Amino acid sequence: MRKYRFIYILVLLVFFDFNLQAQNQKIDIVCIDAGHGGNKPGAVFGQYKEKDIALNVTLEFGRLIKFRFPWLKVYYTRMTDKYVYQHERADIANRNNADLFISIHVNSSKQLNTGFGTETLIYGKKTGRIEVYSNSEPDEQTIENETEDIKDEEGYEELYKSFLVKPENLFETQSVINMSNNSFEFAKIIENKFRTFVGRQSRHVKVTDKVYVLHGTNMPAVLTEIGFINNTEDRTFLITKSGQNKIAESLLEAFTEYKYLSEKGGSWAVQLMAAKNEIDMNTNTFKSISNLEVRYIKGWYKYYAGGYASENSAKAKISYYKKLGFTDAFVIKL
Numbered sequence: 001m002r003k004y005r006f007i008y009i010l011v012l013l014v015f016f017d018f019n020l021q022a023q024n025q026k027i028d029i030v031c032i033d034a035g036h037g038g039n040k041p042g043a044v045f046g047q048y049k050e051k052d053i054a055l056n057v058t059l060e061f062g063r064l065i066k067f068r069f070p071w072l073k074v075y076y077t078r079m080t081d082k083y084v085y086q087h088e089r090a091d092i093a094n095r096n097n098a099d100l101f102i103s104i105h106v107n108s109s110k111q112l113n114t115g116f117g118t119e120t121l122i123y124g125k126k127t128g129r130i131e132v133y134s135n136s137e138p139d140e141q142t143i144e145n146e147t148e149d150i151k152d153e154e155g156y157e158e159l160y161k162s163f164l165v166k167p168e169n170l171f172e173t174q175s176v177i178n179m180s181n182n183s184f185e186f187a188k189i190i191e192n193k194f195r196t197f198v199g200r201q202s203r204h205v206k207v208t209d210k211v212y213v214l215h216g217t218n219m220p221a222v223l224t225e226i227g228f229i230n231n232t233e234d235r236t237f238l239i240t241k242s243g244q245n246k247i248a249e250s251l252l253e254a255f256t257e258y259k260y261l262s263e264k265g266g267s268w269a270v271q272l273m274a275a276k277n278e279i280d281m282n283t284n285t286f287k288s289i290s291n292l293e294v295r296y297i298k299g300w301y302k303y304y305a306g307g308y309a310s311e312n313s314a315k316a317k318i319s320y321y322k323k324l325g326f327t328d329a330f331v332i333k334l
């Protein structure tokens with residue numbers, strides 16, 4: 001029986017992977033949500049507060065996205081130390097037609113130094129079809145941390161009526177399955193980058209139906225816990241500027257990989273030009289390159305037309321970019 005179940009899961013995973021590849025969904029608009037804020041500090045340890053760490057990482061992550069993908073739109077649910085209602089956070093993403101929603105948080109465990117590492121939450125529940133995504137839910141304490149603010153919001157029961165009463169068949173609808181599939185894909189990549197890019201310990205992807213922003217957003221959405229504030233090692237890393245920047249950089253790498261995957265692209269690019277100083281991209285020529293990517297490598301600003309799935313598909317575009325005026329254009333793998 002167990003074996004059949006395993007095969008069933010495999011088949012579903014293959015099916016879902018195909019589903020994602022087949023979507024060819026452009027990722028042009030992103031919404032980043034710094035958890036908590038204002039009089040809701042989130043997890044606290046001494047002078048250190050989740051809301052501050054989350055905001056720093058959020059702003060740096062957004063800045064990095066805008067640097068690498070200049071034409072991509074980034075929305076924030078908050079850019080300062082203020083509390084924003086949970087439904088408003090989801091609404092900001094929904095009304096701006098975001099293609100992806102990323103909520104950034106810091107975890108804490110019931111007892112000191114008992115939790116360690118990162119985990120990324122997606123919407124779903126442990127049973128039913130969504131079971132294939134993950135067999136674990138976040139710890140009780142994590143859920144408590146991430147759901148306590150909303151209960152103090154004025155008119156909570158009325159505002160969140162449809163969320164509080166969950167129809168049993170909600171998880172079976174195709175759009176929820178599609179979104180969960182993409183959220184799962186993105187969450188897996190995030191956890192993978194935390195592990196390989198920053199050397200964090202991954203607690204993997206977890207599912208929950210209790211966090212409002214994962215429910216209220218109409219696009220693939222994740223809530224990432226970047227470490228435990230009440231774990232000495234995690235905290236030592238997370239309170240430093242360099243630790244926060246590294247987390248933001250690994251989120252950028254995860255975002256880039258997910259964007260390529262979702263757009264059926266890859267890391268092949270046409271390098272258009274390189275310059276010692278940043279150049280003005282507000283010209284018609286640059287604006288005509290919708291897939292513009294910029295990277296700062298060893299003292300050089302490098303400008304690419306990126307996101308090609310293969311060397312050949314990038315090569316096929318070289319003459320086009322040369323005609324635009326990038327006479328030294330060549331193909332490179334990023």
Ligand SMILES: [Zn+2]
Pocket residue numbers: 035036042043050104105106145146
């Ligand atoms: Zn939080």
